[in-house]
Amino acid sequence: MMALLPHSGLVAQTYNGNAVVKITGVFTYTTSNYVLFTVEEKPAGIACEKAYFGLPLNMTDAARQIVVARLLLAYSLKEPVNIGFDATGPCIADEFIWVARVG
DSSP states (O other), X not given: OEEEETTTEEEEOOOOEEEEEOEEEEEEOTTSSOEEEEESSOOTTOSOOOSOEEXXXXXXXXXXXXXXXXXXXXXXXXXXXXXXXXXXXXXXXTTBEEEEEEO
């Protein structure tokens, strides 16, 4: 999958990691399409050392709304959720771990 990202141009991301995590925070921004979240225990072995996981910036609005709803539901119920992410790639925009799937 290719993702168009600010600050870093066209970057190839690979969905190669899965983990069941408890969401500890969901962060949205009015000035960008960023949706970031934090987890109780970051899975081991992720190349990007940042604490934040983030949704692809090139998602459609409809897809983003579905995933944000899943994140907020897991957060509010304090229930674990399975996420799929890039465990071996670089940080996106030097800020977060790329997430391909939630739920």
